Amino acid sequence: MTPKPLPSLIAVIDIGTYKTASLLGQIIDGKARMLSFSERRTDGVVKGTVTDLEKLTQCVHEVVNDIERGSGRAVEQVYLSLSGPAAEGERVKGFVAVPAHDGKITAKDVTDAILSAKRLEPPSGRATILYMRQPTMLDNRPVSNPVGMAGKRLEVNFWRVTMEEGNMRMRVGMVNGMSIKVRDFILASHAAACATASDADKQGVLVIDMGAGTTDWILYYKEHILCAGSIPVGGEHLTNDLSVALRISRETAEDLKLRFGSAMHRENDVNQTIWKDGDKGVGDQQFNRGTITQVLSLRYQETIEFVRKDVLRRLEAIFPGHAVKLDQNMIPSGVILTGGSASLADAAEAVQQVTGLSARVGVPNFENESLRKPEYAGVVGLMTAAIADAPPPVRRPSGFLAQLKELFRL
Numbered sequence: 001m002t003p004k005p006l007p008s009l010i011a012v013i014d015i016g017t018y019k020t021a022s023l024l025g026q027i028i029d030g031k032a033r034m035l036s037f038s039e040r041r042t043d044g045v046v047k048g049t050v051t052d053l054e055k056l057t058q059c060v061h062e063v064v065n066d067i068e069r070g071s072g073r074a075v076e077q078v079y080l081s082l083s084g085p086a087a088e089g090e091r092v093k094g095f096v097a098v099p100a101h102d103g104k105i106t107a108k109d110v111t112d113a114i115l116s117a118k119r120l121e122p123p124s125g126r127a128t129i130l131y132m133r134q135p136t137m138l139d140n141r142p143v144s145n146p147v148g149m150a151g152k153r154l155e156v157n158f159w160r161v162t163m164e165e166g167n168m169r170m171r172v173g174m175v176n177g178m179s180i181k182v183r184d185f186i187l188a189s190h191a192a193a194c195a196t197a198s199d200a201d202k203q204g205v206l207v208i209d210m211g212a213g214t215t216d217w218i219l220y221y222k223e224h225i226l227c228a229g230s231i232p233v234g235g236e237h238l239t240n241d242l243s244v245a246l247r248i249s250r251e252t253a254e255d256l257k258l259r260f261g262s263a264m265h266r267e268n269d270v271n272q273t274i275w276k277d278g279d280k281g282v283g284d285q286q287f288n289r290g291t292i293t294q295v296l297s298l299r300y301q302e303t304i305e306f307v308r309k310d311v312l313r314r315l316e317a318i319f320p321g322h323a324v325k326l327d328q329n330m331i332p333s334g335v336i337l338t339g340g341s342a343s344l345a346d347a348a349e350a351v352q353q354v355t356g357l358s359a360r361v362g363v364p365n366f367e368n369e370s371l372r373k374p375e376y377a378g379v380v381g382l383m384t385a386a387i388a389d390a391p392p393p394v395r396r397p398s399g400f401l402a403q404l405k406e407l408f409r410l
Contacts, residue, residue, distance in 0.1 A: 009035075009073060012382035013060060013175075014081040017045050017213025017234065020341065021379040023073050032383045033369050036070030038063040047232045048084020048214040050170065050397075057174045062276065064178060077181040077303035080388045081378060082129060083188030084214045086167050089228050091134070091318050092120050095155040095280060102298050103150040105138070110147060122162045126401065129168065130161040131184050132225045142222065159225050186385045188378055189218035189228050192338050194388065195381030196362025199223060205333035206326070207362070208307055208351070209378065212236045217307050219315075221330065227314040231306045235341035246287060247297045252276065256292055258343075262292040263300040263350035265293040300341075303355040325357035326355060334358030340375035 013022045021039040025032030040062050044052030068075055079320060094116025096109050113136075122128050134157035135142040138149060146154055172182050192209040193202070202220040209216045212235045218228040237263070243253035260274050270290030277284040308326065315324040328334075334357040337347055340359045351359040363372055364380040371380055 001298065005408040006007075009075075010383060010386050011064075011067065011078045012081075012186075012379060012386060013063060014191070014379040014382055015045065015056070015079050016040060016083075016211050016378070017188070017236065018211065019049055019375075020063055021292045021376065022067050023379050023383055024067040024073065024075065025383050029388065030387060032387060034366075034371075035073065036067040037368070037371065037379075038066030038070065040066075046213065047234075048230065049086065050167070053170060053174070055178065056284075060174055061178055064180065077183040078175060079183055079382055080171060080175070080185050081188040081191060081382055082111070082161065082163070082185040083209075083211075083216050084230050085232055086163055086232065087129070087187065088126070088163070089159055089161045089314075091157060091159045091227065092117050092160045093155055098152055098154060103152060105146040105149050105151060105154055107147055109154055110136075110156070110241055115152050117156055117158055122160070125165060126162040127165045127168050128160055129163050130187060132161070132187070132190070133157075134159055134160040134224045134226065135222060150273060159227060161185075161228075165190070184386070186382055187218070188382075189230075190225065191379075191381035191385045192216070192362070192377040193218055193220065193336070193381065194384040195364035195366075196336050196338050196378040201333040201336065201381050203333065205336060206311065206331055206355075207336045207338065208359070210234055210337065210339040210347075211378075212340060215303055215307060215339075216339075217311065219311060219331075223407055227311070227318060229264060229307075229310045229314060231303060231310060234339075235302045235344075237303075238341070238344075239297050241295050241299050242292065244314070245291065245355045248285070252285075256287065257296060260287075260289055260292055261296045262293045262345040263297055264346040264353075265290070265297040269293045296344070300344065300347070301350050301354050304351050308355055320408050326357065328349070328357065331357055334360070335358060336362040338362035338364075338374045338377040344372040 007114045008027055011024045019039050019199055021044045023037050026035055042058050043059050050056055064075055094113045096113045137155040138146045139153055140149040169339050175182050189209050193207040197207055202223045204221050206219050214234050219226045227271040239250055239254045242257055243250045260403035261345050272289035273286055274289050275286050335351050337351050348359040348361050364377045366372055366380045383409055
């Protein structure tokens with residue numbers, strides 16, 4: 001059966017702790033031309049976890065209405081980002097002993113190995129959302145396409161992402177309430193990588209997407225996703241720390257963070273006095289810049305250290321009994337840092353100091369200049385990932401449970 005083409009219009013929604021962004025694009029020759037864009041302040045989400053469904057639903061409905069009005073087009077289906085602690089990943093694998101007397105691998109052998117991997121049940125109470133392909137192994141050697149090759153044992157690997165069933169129903173129902181279908185979920189860290197990392201980078205790169213409430217990461221090796229994870233710490237924690245340390249409002253702390261903050265603390269900072277308003281008049285407040293950078297750098301570098309340890313933990317689970325190192329040999333392209341908190345001064349230098357790897361801030365390459373900022377890597381990357389990775393559209397069966405099963409192709 002010939003796969004159906006992608007729809008001519010693609011809508012994506014990136015729900016973050018601080019903002020919810022939506023993008024509508026028209027697909028022309030495999031590339032997206034932006035028709036409309038919207039972003040709203042997110043309500044009802046704390047550290048990547050939904051705390052008020054009614055407020056979040058209203059926010060999502062507003063960004064959809066915005067892009068429909070801006071484009072004059074009706075949205076029928078959307079891709080949703082998947083991030084934070086709600087999404088949990090693990091490696092699953094399936095294998096077959098090659099039955100042919102000459103050891104030649106057939107397409108059926110590959111299909112049987114894939115089915116073997118997907119037959120593994122997720123943890124109780126969770127549903128499988130995504131299967132992201134990892135390297136295929138033939139007799140413990142990675143191969144890109146084993147069909148026609150000779151061997152004894154064929155193994156396929158996936159990075160499986162699961163979500164608590166109630167959480168999944170809530171997200172699908174939130175969109176269905178607008179008579180819009182969820183076409184698919186896309187892992188937010190993968191989307192950020194699609195916007196900022198090249199195919200050459202994906203030979204070995206760690207992409208860290210540091211948002212307001214969570215820091216999501218994904219590790220690529222030999223162009224495949226090796227593992228991914230999320231830390232429930234982000235830019236809002238930096239703001240809170242500064243607010244407490246200086247005994248100021250969160251609004252003032254956020255302003256000082258953006259204007260005078262840094263992910264690195266330097267000795268000369270303690271000699272600098274800064275003024276909140278700059279006029280040194282009545283009501284203006286003065287602060288020591290050294291205090292600001294010390295507070296922010298400690299939290300920023302601690303967050304990156306959490307990521308580093310989480311990556312190692314997952315790699316050790318994938319390769320038990322092997323010494324795993326995050327070094328230039330494994331990750332030649334180093335770290336790409338993106339997301340709203342990547343804009344903090346000296347962020348890449350802080351990442352390099354903690355990880356010992358080269359690091360740079362990733363900016364999405366997009367036609368619209370206003371979206372060429374780290375904070376928009378997620379929503380821009382969703383569009384890129386949707387075009388590259390999305391399965392063909394299918395006719396949905398009736399009934400909510402049947403729709404869920406078909407949506408996630410369980």
